[in-house]
Amino acid sequence: MTTTVDRLVDSVRALPSIPRALQEVMDTLNNEEASVSDIVDPLSRDMALTFKVLRMANAAHFGLQKQVASIDDAIHLVGLNAVRTMVISSGLMGAFDEIAGFDMKRFWRLSLLSGLIGRDIAKQCGEHPEQAYTATLMHGLGVLALHRAFPEECQQIDRKCKDTTPQDRALCEIDGIGIHHGQVGAEIAKKWNLPETVAQAIKDYAFPQVQSSKMSLIAFVATAFAIDLEDKKSIEELGVGVAPHIFGSLGCAREDLLDMVERWVSYRNSTDLLVS
Structure with missing residues (x-):
């Protein structure tokens, strides 16, 4: 007989893997002393995720006065924490396929x-x-x-x-x-x-x-x-x-x-x- 716990385990096992860069950035949520390099270095190895983050950084809700072309620019303009949340958002949106x-x-x-x-x-x-x-x-x-x-x-x-x-x-x-x-x-x-x-x-x-x-x-x-x-x-x-x-x-x-x-x-x- 399938129990609630079994179903919970099955659901988590069904998850797709997430990009390594995303996991490394999420790990910094537990680190109050996270540095710029802790965000920039993982992204430097994942150009697809970097592109998605820059797209989000240039969205209207961040109110930037100019378009940003690099993660360093984005951190300078909106701050490390804001860019970290953009990485998490962009990474998660790209990790899941469409569901019929x-x-x-x-x-x-x-x-x-x-x-x-x-x-x-x-x-x-x-x-x-x-x-x-x-x-x-x-x-x-x-x-x-x-x-x-x-x-x-x-x-x-x-x-x-x-x-x-x-x-x-x-x-x-x-x-x-x-x-x-x-x-x-x-x-x-x-x-x-x-x-x-x-x-x-x-x-x-x-x-x-x-x-x-x-x-x-x-x-x-x-x-x-x-x-x-x-x-x-x-x-x-x-x-x-x-x-x-x-x-x-x-x-x-x-x-x-x-x-x-x-x-x-x-x-x-x-x-x-x-x-x-």
């Missing part, structure tokens, strides 16, 4: 938008913005792993799930498979040696509790706003599905976060270009 019947463009738009919003919320709440970006960017990776491990079950979930809230797909997955993508995503984060705070946030984000870590709450709220923006809801509708006690536990009022909506709309427009 699954809207990969929407998936990556939501992932990127959630990460950018999560970074902004973390700054507002005094949390680690780069870890928040990574956790929120990766919140849905378990969805892709589940599709690779259980394609037939996930096709049924795709037809059933509306994806209008952060919990929708997780509830459908529990009903159809017995595990949800947050649990799988947490194991992926551990496999890739990401910080425990990131793994825990991915695991808990879909079902936040008052006692959940702030990183989990950030991932939940950022994803909720990203879904609403993707679905082109009005400003008055953004985030209304998030329970007031979640904002209270986060320490940021919904109204305060809405002050950043104009910036988030620009992010949404930029993600269209990045996943086209």
Whole structure:
């Protein structure tokens, strides 16, 4: 009899390998003293990933006054941490193949938008913005792993799930498979040696509790706003599905976060270009 643990293991085993340069850059998330060379050296051995990072660096949401032509230029203009997040985003987007019947463009738009919003919320709440970006960017990776491990079950979930809230797909997955993508995503984060705070946030984000870590709450709220923006809801509708006690536990009022909506709309427009 297949157990939940067996299915979790099968899902993680179904993952594609990631570029070595990406793994080396992700390893630096555990190193507060990471240097420029820790980012530049791995990229110097992976020209395809370097090209994708430069494309992202030149996207509108970074607001650069000129186009950058090298990783060194990008680090000089936007900083080491920003470039590191671009490497992670670009590397992950290139590591997964298309899935029949699954809207990969929407998936990556939501992932990127959630990460950018999560970074902004973390700054507002005094949390680690780069870890928040990574956790929120990766919140849905378990969805892709589940599709690779259980394609037939996930096709049924795709037809059933509306994806209008952060919990929708997780509830459908529990009903159809017995595990949800947050649990799988947490194991992926551990496999890739990401910080425990990131793994825990991915695991808990879909079902936040008052006692959940702030990183989990950030991932939940950022994803909720990203879904609403993707679905082109009005400003008055953004985030209304998030329970007031979640904002209270986060320490940021919904109204305060809405002050950043104009910036988030620009992010949404930029993600269209990045996943086209």
